[in-house]
Amino acid sequence: MRHLLDTTDLSLAEIDEMIALAMDIIDNPKKYAHICDGKKLATLFFEPSTRTRLSFEAAMYELGGNVLGFSEAASSSASKGESVEDTVRMVSCYADIIAMRHPLEGAPRVGASKALVPIINAGDGGHAHPTQTLTDLLTIYREKGTFDNLTVGLCGDLKFGRTVHSLIKAMSRYKNVKFVLISPKELSVPEYIKTDVLKPSGCEYKEVEHMADVMSELDILYMTRIQRERFFSEEEYLKHKDAFILDTDKLIRAKNSLTIMHPLPRVNEITTAVDDDPRAKYFIQALNGKYIRMALIITLLKWGELL
Numbered sequence: 001m002r003h004l005l006d007t008t009d010l011s012l013a014e015i016d017e018m019i020a021l022a023m024d025i026i027d028n029p030k031k032y033a034h035i036c037d038g039k040k041l042a043t044l045f046f047e048p049s050t051r052t053r054l055s056f057e058a059a060m061y062e063l064g065g066n067v068l069g070f071s072e073a074a075s076s077s078a079s080k081g082e083s084v085e086d087t088v089r090m091v092s093c094y095a096d097i098i099a100m101r102h103p104l105e106g107a108p109r110v111g112a113s114k115a116l117v118p119i120i121n122a123g124d125g126g127h128a129h130p131t132q133t134l135t136d137l138l139t140i141y142r143e144k145g146t147f148d149n150l151t152v153g154l155c156g157d158l159k160f161g162r163t164v165h166s167l168i169k170a171m172s173r174y175k176n177v178k179f180v181l182i183s184p185k186e187l188s189v190p191e192y193i194k195t196d197v198l199k200p201s202g203c204e205y206k207e208v209e210h211m212a213d214v215m216s217e218l219d220i221l222y223m224t225r226i227q228r229e230r231f232f233s234e235e236e237y238l239k240h241k242d243a244f245i246l247d248t249d250k251l252i253r254a255k256n257s258l259t260i261m262h263p264l265p266r267v268n269e270i271t272t273a274v275d276d277d278p279r280a281k282y283f284i285q286a287l288n289g290k291y292i293r294m295a296l297i298i299t300l301l302k303w304g305e306l307l
Contacts (some may be wrong), residue, residue: 001304003112003119004296007130007170014299015137015170021295022138022288029062035298036065036307042095043069044087044111045122046102051264051286052122052131056099059293068095085114087166094115096122096306097297099131109293123162132167132263134296135289136235139281140220142288143259147174151217153278155182156224156244156269162223163263168193172201179205184240187226211244216253223262225269247271254279261285 003009003277010018021124025032041060045053048071057067084102088111091098100108105125111118123129140147152171158164158181168189171177179198181189188207189198198205208214215221226237226244245268246260262270262282274280301307 001118002300003108003115003121004130004300005112005119005121006108006128006277007133009130015134018134018292018295018299019141021298022291023142025291028104031248032063032294032298034064036060036063036301037143039063039065039097039301039307040095041065041067041069041297042091042098043067043122044091044098044100044102045069045071046100047123049101049122051289052101052129052306053092053099055286055289056120056122056131056293058290059219059297062290063294063297064197065096069099081222084111087111088119089114089116097301103168110122117306118304120296120300125162127162128166128169129263130166130298131293132163132289133170134292135285136167136222136261136263137170138288138292139205139261139285140259142284143281144219146173147175147177150174150219151178151180153180153182153211153218154189154224155211155221155223157187158183158224158277159187159249161224164189164222165193167222172197172203174269177203179203180217181205181207182209182211182214182244183207184209184226184236184244186236186240201263209240209245212250212253215250218253218258220259220261221254223260223266225265225267244272246274248273248277251277251279 043053059130084107092115099120099122101122105127106122108121121130135296154164258279260280
């Protein structure tokens with residue numbers, strides 16, 4: 001039995017196989033409409049979610065399976081003091097696979113130690129969000145046809161953004177990938193990402209504070225929200241915020257082939273005028289999340305000989 005707790009749990013060959021399966025699901029949905037008949041997915045969401053939870057549910061329903069679970073800790077026995085280990089062990093009795101989101105880093109790994117069925121990390125604190133990364137990879141593959149030889153701009157909150165950390169871990173494993181890290185100094189990529197991931201991989205990277213300076217270089221622009229609450233003062237926030245808002249003016253210097261991505265939800269970091277730009281792929285990215293989670297559910301159930 002295998003779990004998905006971090007993107008690095010998967011080899012590049014396994015990621016390629018999952019991407020290929022997702023592409024086949026997109027092309028042949030009827031082929032997979034009953035593959036999970038009789039199977040149940042439990043969604044254990046100890047913190048609120050819209051896209052991730054609903055995409056998991058949609059994925060399982062479109063595979064012919066069923067869904068049970070909860071959408072916040074207050075509606076579970078965690079509110080009575082039940083441990084993560086006990087919750088997972090108990091839910092393993094009722095479901096064939098579990099998707100778990102938790103505000104504490106490492107909680108899905110703790111749960112997996114007691115699980116009797118595959119566990120999928122659906123986001124744990126600021127640590128990792130592997131299914132979002134698989135979503136991002138599927139989007140990149142559908143738009144670019146490759147993961148190699150790309151310049152990836154990551155913009156916004158790079159310090160606390162778990163989607164950013166997971167994507168860097170994944171993309172740094174491919175050939176000749178360059179990263180442009182665009183953020184205020186207060187929200188720059190954590191040192192451990194540089195020392196443990198970027199430098200050992202040999203990936204070229206640079207850090208800048210202004211999006212406009214590097215726009216013409218990028219093949220992919222991955223936007224994230226600048227969070228007001230992360231700054232020490234309102235003055236510092238106001239000084240930085242406009243530099244990290246993507247509008248049509250900033251796109252004038254961008255490549256026609258640029259792919260604009262965002263894990264969503266957005267607040268004001270991408271203006272609605274950008275939505276009409278053919279390079280904006282963030283809503284397609286959200287749809288891709290359903291397809292890759294369908295592929296992931298099938299794969300983990302097969303690996304566990306449960307399908």
